[in-house]
């Protein structure tokens with residue numbers, strides 16, 4: 001299980017390694033994790049016949065101006081020599097059979113990327129007689145008993161394998177809504193790693209009993225828990241490493257910091273629909289640009305390597321799990337907040353064409369200034 005990347009190495013008093021990364025150092029492993037899922041709320045609203053529309057929207061990310069879902073993302077990853085881990089939710093098989101899942105898994109596997117297990121329990125409320133727990137429903141795994149969680153994970157694992165994926169070794173709960181029983185249940189099914197714990201995410205539904213300072217992989221309740229990456233964002237504040245939450249500059253700075261501190265791995269989160277506006281009706285061009293440029297820059301970053309759980313899972317740190325975070329930086333934070341404000345105005349609220357055009361120009365100028 002620990003045959004992957006070497007653990008966190010000794011740091012000096014300032015948190016820096018005593019030696020710069022040399023050619024002999026193992027590269028820092030970057031796990032680009034893409035939660036890949038149909039949207040249960042869409043089908044709750046539009047009915048059980050909405051499978052194809054849901055697939056086009058949430059998996060393919062189709063809009064009138066083109067598609068930015070998994071096919072687009074796979075193209076970018078391949079162009080820049082990056083490997084990604086797609087956490088696929090098989091629960092829609094309750095409604096539409098295994099084909100609904102194999103349509104997702106097929107293209108990812110055929111292009112050599114990693115498929116691991118994701119699970120949204122919201123689908124139980126739409127499953128009717130197919131619900132393996134009878135009348136029991138709930139939005140998060142942690143609402144279910146250990147026995148019930150075992151039944152759900154067993155079903156989801158079976159569907160993922162039937163859809164063409166290798167037996168999963170890693171898991172992320174939908175909405176990060178796991179607890180310690182989730183980890184115990186995963187261990188029952190040979191799933192060795194969980195990455196549902198996100199210490200930098202304030203509104204996280206996760207109830208796994210680890211503290212906010214746990215930032216490196218650690219053994220917990222029968223599995224290796226791999227915290228989602230985060231950065232310091234001011235005194236006692238953190239932000240999680242998600243494409244929508246951090247700018248390209250922050251993501252790359254966090255990766256370089258992990259590398260230069262000789263931290264063995266860093267996990268980034270995104271989604272199949274991440275590059276769309278919140279209502280998924282149009283491409284969010286700021287996020288698409290961020291994704292494109294991040295992929296290109298990551299491909300050029302020396303001494304880091306994107307990794308797959310199936311080939312090279314994160315290993316447990318030999319020392320403390322309290323790995324040093326990227327320290328706060330006012331310039332990076334201000335630029336991200338400006339970019340985020342423009343994004344919100346353009347894609348998440350009402351806008352006028354004149355305001356939008358001006359803001360895009362301003363954002364582009366700001367971004368170019370620190371490229």
Ligand SMILES: [Zn+2]
Pocket residue numbers: 035036037118120173174175
């Ligand atoms: Zn999800």
